[in-house]
Amino acid sequence: MTRVRRSKRWRLLHRVCAILCLSAIQSRAATYYVIVAGLGGEADYEQRFTAAAKDLDKIFRTSEPTGQIYTLVQQQATSSRLKNTLSTIARSARPQDAFVLVLIGHGSFDGSVYKFNLLGPDVDAEEIAEMCNRIASQRQLIVDTSSASGGAIPALRYPGRAIVTATKSGTEKNATVFARYWVEALQDPSADTDKSDSISALEAFTYATKKTATFYESQKRLATEHAVFTDVIGGDPVREAGTGQGYLMSSFTLVRFGDLQQIANNPAKRELLQKKEDLEQKIDTLKYQKAAMDPADYKRQLTAMLLDLAQVQQELDK
Amino acid sequence: MRRRSYWIVLLLAIATPLAAATPNCWVMRRHGQENESRVCFEQLTRNTDAGMRAEGFWGLEEWDSANEQFRIATRSPNGGAETKARWGMLLHERFNDKDASDLFREALAQDSTNVDAYLGLAIVSADNFNGKAMLYVNKALALAPNRAEVHELAARFALENDDRDLAATEADRALALESDALDAISVRAAIELISERQPDTWLTRLQSVNPHYGSGYAQIAHHLELHYRHDDAVAYYRKAIAAEPRLWSAHSDLGIGLMRLGQQEEAQKELELCYSNGYRDAATVNSLRLLDSYKNYVTIRDATTVLKLKKTESDLLHPYLQDELHRIIAAYNKKYAMRISGPVQVEVYPDHEDFAVRTMGMPGLGALGVTFGKVIAMDSPSARKPGDFNWGATLWHEMSHVYVLTATKNHVPRWFTEGLAVHEEGERSAEWSNRATPDVLIAIREKKLLPILKLDRGFVYPQYPSQVVVSYFQAGSICDFIKANWGEPKLLEMVHSYADLKTTQEAIKQNLGLTPEQFDEQYLDWIDKRYSPQASHFDEWREKLKLIAAAAQSQQWDIIINAGPAAIALYPEYISEGNVYGFLAECYREKNDVAAEIRTLAAYEHAGGQDPAMLKRLATLEEQSGSKSAAAETLTRVLYIYPVNDADLHRQLGDLLYEQKSYDKAVLEFGSAIASHPVDRAGTELRLAQAYLAGGHKDQAEESVLAALEIAPNYAPAQKLLLELHQSPNK
Structure with missing residues (x-):
């Protein structure tokens, strides 16, 4: 199977996931966010980590006013406080709710154990995993932006959980810049590459990895961090979607700025919505066949479908 | 690097005390008696003395055995300075200059009068254009004024410095000592060719001593290359190979020379031939690697330009490069009143190491771009840290060489073509003009600028680390001075004078009516008026900069606001890392003084500042304050600095x-x-x-x-x- 074909198939599955996601919205699931700014060690890092955590707090509150958001910075960022917070969520979160944990700071890895640096005792990957495993949410996202965070992946793996780390392994130990671009992704509409009026975890990841790579290229520095993600139980973490990875990430919406929900709740528009979804699937199928098609024929069919879709959207917008 | 050294190995082999015990073998080879010399070297390999055996294996090109025997020899009681110097020459010949230099130094530590060790160090230094070559040769001359090969080496260096009179004198001294001094004959032939005279007498003499002495032609080719005569150099490398088909260094030089002329197919054949025959020095191997990497490049042609760009960045860069080349060609066609026949080829390398391969063995900065006839090789902006490089200025600079070298048929001194190229950058944009760096100010203050007749030496064999940079500045400012005092057309008239084979002395007399001494006096007076305030206050400026940098670290903004403008006034041209404009702009940003920040950043921009981050910040502020056309102009400047990524x-x-x-x-x-x-x-x-x-x-x-x-x-x-x-x- 060629790389293109895998990619196209993935898009079809992505569409299915998007529909599932819509269902989740309709059931009024809640999302729990925990943001932790770890120990900086130096004033500069302290300031940077705290600012990033506060920015994320603000972004999530604006995007999802009903979200449950817990942000631990400076003196609050201790192991016991984190454990208490996650225990609180474990008591209230339901399976249909989503859960997001973002760790910003320094990490360490001694060859077998990953630790996230906090004020007082650090917390290791096993402890983080154990606390998160007690949360009933069947859709979880852990974003560990710390140095050496790749070392946490084996411990954090869990069904229904997507894991993003700033480094590919525990051996990438230099301080990272990934967090800066992860936060930027959730503020920059250009991160919404499929123009769905929302930013998924996958879009944020793609944006942040590209910007991180550009940072190192423009500084003429050897990149000391290579972010990866995994959202399946088996297989190696990856840098881009495909080969079975990326379904959960692409359907895990982090920020919304459109009116998807209002349209979905309007019975008068359900027929149009169905037509729209049919067209979207046809377009995906056509794109899947592109490599084997005559370019002119492909363009003709694509243009016709896109025009139909645009007209349907025009009706929906009335 | 190694290209000029093979003949030296032969030359030194005859004269050294160690080799003096084995004189016949090397002399036979030097006189073209190849079969006899091989028999002689084979006999040497059975000698009881390890040093002798090493010479034998060396002569038979059994390098590893020779190396091993030298190792044994240096451990024996006879293995003194002389053996180490010979071992060093072997290592130099086999591309290991670092260990060779160490051995030469060890030899001198044992015997500070060892002439061969000085000569070895001179050769290694010359190959790297590091400026110490003449120093070592002068020491050797003082120790052994009656050794012909020392004068031969002095002649070679003098000609590399374009000091033709001294080169001729030293070559003649060598010939007076030994009438068959082949390298002196080669230098003499090269002088004739560079001066557009017939070299036949000298070439006949060369052939009469040894018709198979390919190194003689290779030396001539090397000197032609240094005088921008790339086509002629290739012709002489071919003669070298015809005379001595197994002279792999000449095959390699021919391959590299052909690459410079854009003739890749034949270049590849020559380089592969070297490689398969065990001649694998850095230049050969890296050139072959570069040729292999060309599969990742695309070639984009139009009527006047050929662009060779890496596939990964050709879509992005080719519109900018092509547009700028067309602009340059239109401007220079008018200015130089001529047209270049055929297209100009520009190769752009995103990997600096690939570009470095194209400049190997060339003197000067070679850091940004290099021109070989109508072929220009340059760094891509992606090869450099943002702000380090302006590809637009580099292109105007290199294209100036194409026109000047074409107009003068390559008969132009280095200082003039480099100076005019630097001057042209400033003509294109005041922000790209020649700028006095701290090194330049110190050189002005310490009266280190060279007389015009000796300025070429600042490029080829610099006497202090920053002299190449200072020489570029001086050459450029001389052209600025000529324009300021006599008008721009005089520069074109100078070009015509060089095309008529006039010397610098004659060109100045003919066009400016001055002797070189009068010219130097007037130029130094002009430069002094322009730069003496900055030069004399340099230490004061440096102290202020230190204060400002410390204040920035502790966020004492008021100190910067008070001291910043005065520091800029002392040295407004300083726009490199840690410049005052940057500190001051940061300070105004912290204080939310947008107007002052714009003012500071705009001053930085007009002073030629090239930090993309600072310029993009300026553009953003300009856009926010409603000056959208100014913002667009600022971002357009960034396109010339870092349009990638x-x-x-x-x-x-x-x-x-x-x-x-x-x-x-x-x-x-x-x-x-x-x-x-x-x-x-x-x-x-x-x-x-x-x-x-x-x-x-x-x-x-x-x-x-x-x-x-x-x-x-x-x-x-x-x-x-x-x-x-x-x-x-x-x-």
């Missing part, structure tokens, strides 16, 4: 140009944004579609909007545009 730059500039109704330019910028692989590809395609449509290109607009919707089918503004395009009367 920055989709946002192109998109922002595209938006500004679109707003100003410069739709074609906006199309270029949005296209560049797409070529830069933006995160938001769909959004950028839509902008491109809108720019196309506004510029009246409906078909291209539809292509782009379809590209946007293919990525994001539900992209509402793109859907709207698609519907508009299909509802318009032309559809």
Whole structure:
């Protein structure tokens, strides 16, 4: 199977996931966010980590006013406080709710154990995993932006959980810049590459990895961090979607700025919505066949479908 | 590097005390008696003395055995300085200059009068153009004034420095000591060729001593190369190979010379021949690697230009490079009143090491670009840290060489072609003009500028670390001075004088009516008036800069606001890392004084500042304050510095140009944004579609909007545009 074909198939599955996601919205699931700014060690890092955590707090509150958001910075960022917070969520979160944990700071890895640096005792990957495993949410996202965070992946793996780390392994130990671009992704509409009026975890990841790579290229520095993600139980973490990875990430919406929900709740528009979804699937199928098609024929069919879709959207917008 | 050294090995072999015990073998070889010399060397390999055996294996080109025998020899009681010096020469010949230098130094530590060790160090230094070559040769001359080969080496270095009189004198001294001093004969032949005279007498003499002495022709080729005579150099490398087919160093030099002329196929054959025969020095191996990597390059041609760009950045860079080349060609055709026959080839390397291969063995900075006839090789902006490099200035500089070398048929001193090229950068843009760096100010203050007749030496064998940089500045400022006092046309007249084979002395007399001494006096007076305030206050400026940097670290903004403007006034041209403009702008930013920040950053921009981050900040502030055309101009400057890895730059500039109704330019910028692989590809395609449509290109607009919707089918503004395009009367 060629790389293109895998990619196209993935898009079809992505569409299915998007529909599932819509269902989740309709059931009024809640999302729990925990943001932790770890120990900086130096004033500069302290300031940077705290600012990033506060920015994320603000972004999530604006995007999802009903979200449950817990942000631990400076003196609050201790192991016991984190454990208490996650225990609180474990008591209230339901399976249909989503859960997001973002760790910003320094990490360490001694060859077998990953630790996230906090004020007082650090917390290791096993402890983080154990606390998160007690949360009933069947859709979880852990974003560990710390140095050496790749070392946490084996411990954090869990069904229904997507894991993003700033480094590919525990051996990438230099301080990272990934967090800066992860936060930027959730503020920059250009991160919404499929123009769905929302930013998924996958879009944020793609944006942040590209910007991180550009940072190192423009500084003429050897990149000391290579972010990866995994959202399946088996297989190696990856840098881009495909080969079975990326379904959960692409359907895990982090920020919304459109009116998807209002349209979905309007019975008068359900027929149009169905037509729209049919067209979207046809377009995906056509794109899947592109490599084997005559370019002119492909363009003709694509243009016709896109025009139909645009007209349907025009009706929906009335 | 090693290209000039093979003959020296032979030459030294005859004269050294160690080899003096084995004189016949090397002398036989030097006189072309190859069979006899081989028998002689074979006998040596059975000698009881390890040093002798090493010479034997060396003569038979059994390098590892020779090396091993030298190792044994240096451990024996006879293995003194002389053996180490010979071992060093073997290692130099086999491309290991570091260990060779160590051995020469060890030899001198044992015997400070060892002439061969000094000569060895001179050869290694000369190959690296590090400026110490003459120092070592002078020591050797003082110790052994009656050794011909020392004078031969002095002659070679003098000619590399374009001191033809001294080169001739030293060559004649060598010939007076030994009438068959082959390298002295080669230097004499090279002087004739460089001076456009017939070398036949000397070539006949060379052949009469040894008709198979290919190294003699290779030396001539090397000197021709240093005098920009690349075509002629290739012809002489061919003669070297014809005389001595197994002279692999000449095959390698021929291959590299052919690469410089853009003749890759034959270059590859020659280099592969070297490689398969065990001649694998860095230049050969790296050149072969570079040739292999050309499969990753594309060639884009039009009537006057050929661009060779890495596939990964050709879509982005080729429109800018091609446009600028056309602008340059139009400007120089008019200015130099001539046309270049055939296209100019520009090769752009995103990997600096690839570019470095193209400059190996060349003197001067060689850091940004290099010109070989009508072929220019240069770094891509992506090869450098943002702000370190202005590809536009480099292109104007190198293209100036193409015109000047063509107009003078390569008969131009280094200082003049480099000076004119630097001057042309400033003519293109005041912000790209010749700038006095701290090294230059110190050189002015310490009266280190060279007389015009000796200025070439500052480029080839610099006497202090920054002399190459200072020489570029001085050469450029001399051309600025000529323009300021006699007018720009005088520079063209100087070009014509050199084309008529005039010397610098004659060219100055003919065009400016001055002797070189009078010229130096007037120039130094002019430069003094321009730079003495900065030079004399340099230490004061440096102290202020230290104070400001410390204040910035502790965020004491008031100190910077008080001291900054005065520091800038003392040395406004300082725009490199840690410049005062940057500290001051940061300070105003902290204080939310937008007007002052804009003022400071604009002053930095006009002083020639090239930090993309500072310029982009200025553009953003200009845009926010409503000066959108100023913002567009600022971002256009950044295009010449770091147009790569920055989709946002192109998109922002595209938006500004679109707003100003410069739709074609906006199309270029949005296209560049797409070529830069933006995160938001769909959004950028839509902008491109809108720019196309506004510029009246409906078909291209539809292509782009379809590209946007293919990525994001539900992209509402793109859907709207698609519907508009299909509802318009032309559809």
